[in-house]
Amino acid sequence: MFAKRLLMASVLALSVLGSTAIHAQDKLKIGIINPFSGSLALYGDQLARGYEIAAEEQNAHGGVLGKQIELIRGDAGTPQQAIAAVQRLQDAGVSAFIGTYISAVSNAASDAAAQYDKIYWDTNALAQDLTDRGLPNFIRSGPSAGLFGEVATKAVVELVAPALAKSPKQIRVWIEHEDSIYGTSIADRERQLLTQAGVQVVGVGSHAARAIDLTDSVLRAKGATPDVWLSTSYQPDGTLLLRTMRDQGFKPPAIVMIGAGDSPDALQALGADGLSGLLIVTYPAAEQNQAYGPGGHEFLETYRKKYGRDPLVPHPLTAYVGAKMLFETIAAAGGTGPAAVRAAAAKLNHPVGTYANGFGAKFDANFQNTLALPTVVQWQSGKLLTVYPVQASLPGTKITDLPRK
Amino acid sequence: MDTFLNILVAGLLLGGIYSLVSIGLNLVFGVLRVVNFAHGAVVMVALYVTYFFYAVFGLDPYIAVVLVVPIMFVFGMGIYWFILRPLQDEPMMQTFATFGLLIVLQNTVLAITRGEPHSMNTELSRLVFSIGPLNVSAVRALSLVVATIIAGGLAAALRYTLTGKAIRGLIQDRPVGVLMGINVRQMYTLCVGMSAALAGVAAALLAPIYSLSPGLGDDFILPAFAVVVLGGLGSTMGAYFGGLLVGIIEALAGFYIDPTLKQAIWFLVFIAVLILRPSGLMGRLGAEEVGLRGNA
Known part of the structure; x- marks a missing residue:
């Protein structure tokens, strides 16, 4: 009797285990590397929301390779945490990694993922070195620091100079940047490209993103009397710089920012008048022209329905597009092995305007998407409007309030 | 010369902010001999309480301060009773506990706010006095004035009131203080409560300057x-003048040398002062060994 019960229990246990195994095989687990705790969690959460919407859409259409996608979050705000998060997600059985917006975290996490021979798909980190180092499992679907620098240079040469009625050679630019690899790599590229374009770079200043006070940085720039103050920062130091500029009476004719100035917090801090005319080089916004970014509005509606509010920053749309691109590439590769995924990515050739944020897909030899182009937005009457490229602008949108009052 | 004056004033105003935050930290440091790692997080909590009154009731931070200070005082007393008091015989554990509290507070605020930054834009926050070549932000100037009043007032209270003398007695020799009938728990509760209340004052003054975030x-x-440490362990006026000194060094180094190096430069000064005068600029000789015989 006992033997019979034991046999039945064993059969039952094996059947449960078997169904779990089959169930697990039906899932394609992807690990999200982002900060979800600590002071940097806001953007991590925003990016993860973009990935989640992309996964839900993909699952509604049958998933990838016949499997439903399951996203598992790994909390990483520092390189050390990134390595631990990759280890934990590896133990959880993920097949690929996706992340993040912190370059140092991306660097460490992708290194750790390489040790497990897993693909690391980056959507929002910018440092140039991430692709330049030639890591065999790394692909970046979003823009690099170099692309941000290129668009910032175009903003100065093609938007600001005509608005100030000057030639590029008459324009004086001060480059301000936060001092990590993110800010430094963009500033280096900007200086190189602006100099090539004949623009006068009258000074370069750097600051710590977590500095309590930035009056020194502002006074240094003010002393150089630039026409354009071109800044790369995170949101908190960017807002503090703008407040300090206001307090110190530093009013350059044009301000171009990267990484800050486009959040609701900036509007709270400085008001519509304080931001009017400010140009920001940023990830494409969902509200841009739908002919340029088909599906952007649908993404926005889905986001609102799912989370009950608008995205706080434009980053989730780029994360969403990056995740869609990853799923498309895995499907084309027929698996998640780094070599196969890279081979499939190398074959992608979609023109600008293909994806919901206006990105195209064409990877270079370092697996940097060369058609992931940032856009330029401008604060006009308390609203952010896309002004560059022209195809991304809504009809009738023009640059205003330059020189700034 | 104009530029030099401008940067000097900027440094002085920054020093006011440092003093404001440091005086409360020094009080707990001096009296309880606890390195309170959570003090910055307490300031952050006070900032969010201030923002709550601003966002929900439309209260200007400078008006909300009359509500924030008592709330933070009670909050501080709670920290003592529920975290520090049970560990009073384990000084090292108290310090670790404050570190734990820092993480708890930071992540609790993160969970509530999801890390979304907030700013308070008031009439006063936009007010700038232009005196010749100098531009002086009203909110920063007010921070310096209040820091001066608090430092002076606290130093006087510790010197001339009975409660202040009791606190100083505990700073100098706790066992003898107990023998003299000083209620240690009451004094400690008062000090941690005051430290948090001062964080509340700092929060109201800093609210119009910074974007709020859990970190x-x-x-x-x-x-x-x-x-x-630079000003002198346990010395209220030391914290005040130490704050001003650090602010001025930071501003001058940031402008004339390199903003990226400014923190490294004032830490060099910090190390030099500690080598030459281990008790800090205004601390009593030997305070660094037995902990904090401040000259409050």
């Missing part, structure tokens, strides 16, 4: 520790 307190805590 904001971390940015203040490193300079605050340096200010406390």
Whole structure:
């Protein structure tokens, strides 16, 4: 009797285990590397929301390779945490990694993922070195620091100079940047490209993103009397710089920012008048022209329905597009092995305007998407409007309030 | 010369902010002999309480301060009763506990706010006095004035009131203080409550300057520790003048040398002062050994 019960229990246990195994095989687990705790969690959460919407859409259409996608979050705000998060997600059985917006975290996490021979798909980190180092499992679907620098240079040469009625050679630019690899790599590229374009770079200043006070940085720039103050920062130091500029009476004719100035917090801090005319080089916004970014509005509606509010920053749309691109590439590769995924990515050739944020897909030899182009937005009457490229602008949108009052 | 004056004033105003945050830290440091890692997080909590009154009731931070200060006082008393008091015989554990509290506070605020930054834009926050070549932000100037009043007032209260004398007695020799009938728990509760209340004052003054985020307190805590040690452990006026000194050095170094190096430069000064005068600029000789015989 006992033997019979034991046999039945064993059969039952094996059947449960078997169904779990089959169930697990039906899932394609992807690990999200982002900060979800600590002071940097806001953007991590925003990016993860973009990935989640992309996964839900993909699952509604049958998933990838016949499997439903399951996203598992790994909390990483520092390189050390990134390595631990990759280890934990590896133990959880993920097949690929996706992340993040912190370059140092991306660097460490992708290194750790390489040790497990897993693909690391980056959507929002910018440092140039991430692709330049030639890591065999790394692909970046979003823009690099170099692309941000290129668009910032175009903003100065093609938007600001005509608005100030000057030639590029008459324009004086001060480059301000936060001092990590993110800010430094963009500033280096900007200086190189602006100099090539004949623009006068009258000074370069750097600051710590977590500095309590930035009056020194502002006074240094003010002393150089630039026409354009071109800044790369995170949101908190960017807002503090703008407040300090206001307090110190530093009013350059044009301000171009990267990484800050486009959040609701900036509007709270400085008001519509304080931001009017400010140009920001940023990830494409969902509200841009739908002919340029088909599906952007649908993404926005889905986001609102799912989370009950608008995205706080434009980053989730780029994360969403990056995740869609990853799923498309895995499907084309027929698996998640780094070599196969890279081979499939190398074959992608979609023109600008293909994806919901206006990105195209064409990877270079370092697996940097060369058609992931940032856009330029401008604060006009308390609203952010896309002004560059022209195809991304809504009809009738023009640059205003330059020189700034 | 104009530029020099401008940067000097900027440094002085920054020093006011450092002093404001450091005085409360120094009080707990001096009396309880606890390195309170959570002090920056307490300032952050006070900032969010201030923002709550601003966003929900439309209260200007300078009006909300009359509500924030008593709330934070009670909050501080709670920290003592529920965290520090049970560990009073384990000084090292108390310090670790404050570190734990820092993480708890930071992540609790993160869970509630999801890390979304907030700013308070008031009429006063936009007010700038232009005196010749100098531009002086009204909110920063007010921070310096209030820091001066608090430092002076606290030093006087510790010197001339009965409660202040009791606190100083505990600072100098706790066992003898107990024998003299000083209620230690009452005094400790009062000190931690006052420290948190001072964080509330600091929050109201800093609210119009910074974007609120759960990690904001971390940015203040490193300079605050340096200010406390530089000024003299347990010395209220030491924390005040230490804050001003650090602010001025930081501004001058940032402008004339390199903004990226400014923190490294005032830490060099910090190390030099400690080598030459281990008790800090205004601390009593030997305070660094037995902990904090401040000249409050």
